[in-house]
Amino acid sequence: MTKILTVKIWRGGKDGTLESYSVPARKSQTVLDVVTYIQRHLDADLSYRFACRVGMCGSCAMTVNGVPRWTCRTHVDKVSQDGQLIIEPLKNLEIIRDLTTDMVPFFEKWEKAGGRFEGKQSRADKITAIDPDSKKRLAASAAIECINCAVCYSGCDTVRARDDYVGPAALNRAWSLFNDEKHTGQRKLKKSVKADGGCYTCHTHANCSQSCPVDLDPAGSIASLKRSYSMFGSRS
Amino acid sequence: MSDATAYMLQRLSAAVLAPLVLIHLGLIVYAIEGGLSAAEILSRTTSTPLWAVFYFVFIIAVSIHAPLGLRNIIREWTGRHGRSLDWMMGTFALVLLLTGMRAVMVIT
Incomplete structure (x- = not known):
């Protein structure tokens, strides 16, 4: 007999409610599989986002049993509690409908934190050589693999408490630019x-580093920015 | 006050407070364990200006540190910010400073 999962999913906007669905359990089933099953077989009206299904694109993040996760790489048997799943939209972002949130503020804050690259060279110039083993390059490398999924942003208590806080993803990006020797907008970055x-x-709660699905360390990046821009930091 | 300034003041005052708090607590335990009377404690704190300096620095660090922590809590829990919050915390710092100084002057 097929095991049945009890899945509660957020339906509606800000004032929505959880609705219950019964979904057959499968081997190696991901949370995204469950949501897709519901949309295809039980409720075609369900709104959610996904694209690559392999943890590259960062579009399928949701809150699963209270914790923000990338749903395409989250196995149901790792996170379900007594065969139950509660799937809600990401926190700290406005709900558009069901599991879909408005990501615009999240990306606007990347800009606000000075995350846009500025260079002075054109394609006609010779490429500047960067030593792959230099300290700055290694620090930048450690921070660049962000998939923009907003899991860290959703898990951050300080973002929840303060609307104006740009959040861990934007600051992690800023730290990689700080270490980018080709970035010419350092003064602007520092100001932002x-x-x-x-x-x-x-406040260094470090929920961001704990929840990052690709094992980045935004809390470490932020701590490094704090130090670098303080009176004890190195000049750059 | 900007977040950056508040952060630095908070950390610097914490660095000052960390050893002072340990010495202060150690002192309390020592005085109690040794069974010293209030008069005996007072005679010792007044015997050298070192304790006056110690607690003078202590009170200044506390007057910086505590209002900044409270400021964060008020800001994040109530959303209040800007000049009114700075005034509130400035007043709180002054109260801590004055009452603290008064206490230090009495015992040293």
């Missing part, structure tokens, strides 16, 4: 990151 709502607003 030091501003209210920037790195000094973080």
